[in-house]
Amino acid sequence: MSGIYRWISGWAAGLLRNQPRVFFVLLVAGVMPIATLGTENSTDDDRAIAQSLAEMLQDARTIISNEQDLINDPQLGDKHLTGEVVLDRAIELYSRATGVDPRKIDPKSREGRLLRAMMEAIVQVVDGNQGTINTKGTAFKGFIPAVFGRLVAEEFGQLAKGEAEVKVTAPPELVRNRKARPDKWEAEIIAAKLLDPAWPTGQPYSARVESNGRPAFRVMVPEYYVQSCLACHGSPKGEMDITGYPKEGGKLNDLGAAISITLYH
């Protein structure tokens, strides 16, 4: 419980310090009802772990997003954007957002273990794509935040060894990669909750459900379009974006994605 509060306070402090780096998910944290978080210890822990994993993923993705110009510079070969660099910047963001240094979280705890798996996944994905990132002569290299997020989530699944899964999914009509397709539960939550106009903006949804035949705590963290998202997902609808995919016609603050975190018990 104390960990959760530490995480939340650190997150809020980070939010206040670094507004430009605010991601829409962070907005949700400020309005998250405290009562909800403190109803049950295990649930609260799961929710805190899920939020922490989501924060790390989002921070790393923010770094990749911010470095798109560098990544797509055709003149420059080695960008020195290694896994370590990205992770350090992500940790910095994470720390700013949560006020907690993830590296100091007990690695034996479930949260520490899973957060480290996430950080490891970030490093492996960035390092595994150094060839792509450092390719000279090609401008757009396709190493965009969404791909990065999906690769990190997939890598995280491998590293978590069945203890947890992270997936960046979206409403079905907005999903581009079949690996990001929402499963049945995810699709229902998106449709019934996250897309409900009455659903508080940014509020995650969590529930204890059975997943793949196992009891699990599942959290759906909504993600909303900010201006930088609309370059590929905005209007006009159907126009090809830089990746060659038709734009979805999304508007600012529309629900654009959801980070699905499954914590198995």
Next chain:
Amino acid sequence: MMARLAIRTRLILLTSAGLIVLIATNSYLTHELGANSAGMVTAAELLKSIEEANSAQIAFGEMRYWMTDLAVSQLLLSERNAAAARARMEQHLDKLAPWNPARIAAVRSELAQYEDFAEKAVDEYTNDRRVIGNSLLAQARQHSLAADQLLASIVSDLTDQAIAARQKVVAGAAMATRISRIVVTAAVLIGALLTYLVLRSIVLPLRRLTVAMDGLNAGNVAVAIPGAGPDEIGAMARTLAIFRDTLKELRETLAQFEALRAVGRAVGSTLDLETVLSMVVARAVEFSHAQAGMIYDYDEVTREFRFRTSYGAEDELIEHLRAEPIRLGSGPISSAPVMGSPAQVRDLFGENQGAGPTFWDSLARLGYRSLIAAPLLDDERILGGLVVVRHATGDFSQEIVSLIEAFATQSALAVRNAKLFEEQRRRERDLRAAHEELKAAQASLIHAEKMASLGQLTAGIAHEIKNPLNFVNNFSELSRELLQELEETLGSPGDEQSELITTLTNNLTKIAEHGRRADGIVTSMLLHSRGGSGERRQSNLNALVEEALNLAFHGARAKDRSFNITLERDLDTSIGPIDIVPQDITRVFLNLFGNGFYAASKRQSEGAEPTFQPILNVKTRELGDKVEIRVRDNGVGMPPEVLTKLFQPFFTTKPTGEGTGLGLSISYDIVVQQHGGTIAVDSRVGQFTEFILELPRGLRGLTTAAAGVAA
């Protein structure tokens, strides 16, 4: 052949032929087009099937592409594109299914198997089991190839069938085109021929009709009208012919009317009968289409028709016609007046003619074969006849008969007018003569009145002068006797005394002489005013002439011994006794003879030509109820201004003392007023003077005024 059909029938036949050809061609082409269209539909359906098969193949290709892309990219867009391609392929296969359901079912089977394996392969790729994914994709590829081959074979078969269908359509179209061309060519040729024939059968007669109508419009009634066929143009030709005949008749009638009008105008305006009759006979010949015509006068006395004028007749014929009058009632010509209507001889050789043989012989010899004769009648009075002869035989038409009758009427009118005019002229002449006589009588009366007034005045003056003159004469005579006694008394008077006595005696002698002369004048005046005192009695005028000649001649010789003149007498012994006052008539003769002697002597004395012989000629002549006396001298004659004053009292051309100017005045009174006769004078200066006296045998011509004066 066309001309035997009505134009409507011709056009119907032509149109029907065209329609039959058109319908037949159209039916054939419709049939061929139907067959062709069916072939085209089949070919189109096959092409559509080919298109569907190709599209299915393309869709299948797209589907495989997107499935492969999906396996690699994992993008849901590729999955959606693959699904869309799959749906399109299904649609194309649905459309192809009716063509060959079994083969399409085979394709679907292969497609389903491909899809199954491919989807499994994608799932495996999604779950990062690439090896299994590759294996499944390899299996999917087998079915893909099978489906491809099936679709390719379908396309190939459909293409073969489409080519066959198209070739069939093309062959059918080519055949239809050839047949259509042949039929159209034949139809065009036959149609053109039929059209030419129909048009020719219409246009040519119409053109001839147009020419005829133009001719008629231009007034040419002799224009040829095309033959009247049984068609509408024939009807038009018949109508046009009737119109032409009517026009011709109208023109002829108009011409006849104009001729009659001209003749009538001539009859009304021209009094020259020859001109009118010549015009009538010329027009009669012209409008009866004959060759010659004559007009005869009728002599009521001899009851014969005599040739007057002619038109177109030969000289020989005219000569015979002049020489051979036609007696009334002797033959058809002269029988016309009896009947009062025109008579015809339709064949001069075939009828018994009543005219003279010369007339008929002449007509026959000159080629005339028929004639028509119309009488010129004034009521029932026969004035003459109009005869028209021609070379053709046969009856003259009723129009010509009427026309000849009209001309005859005009001729009769002209003859009657001419006779009336002649009568009128004669009456006018008589009237003019009567008027002249009346004017002369009026002048004579005025003159007589004037003379009577002068006579009364003269009588009064003479009576008043007579007494003083008697005193003058008597006292002059007495004075001369007294002077003679004075001389005797004186015995031997002195010279001076003797001279005075002689002078006085001479003066008194002159006084006495002129007194006597004055007394003679006064006596004559009294005698003039008294108008004669003798009594009328039956007298021998020739004896009075002889007596007066002798008295006058000897009186003249008494005055002038050198006087001589030739006296010529032409006395009509048939003149019987005439009732006159012999003394007065003798005075008249003495005056006239004395004047004649004077004029002849004067001409001689005034230096006439050496051969000139004074002559006085006296003629008497019996004129029935009156007697004429002419006294003519070859003296100096008188100018007209003298003639107008000749019978005025005291007018004289003689020197003073030689004439009183009362001789002719007294003579005028005696002849005109006392005896009711006339006295006229004719004279030419230097040639002659002739007095013409007419004395009635009784007092019938004496006017009241003259009688009154005479009384």
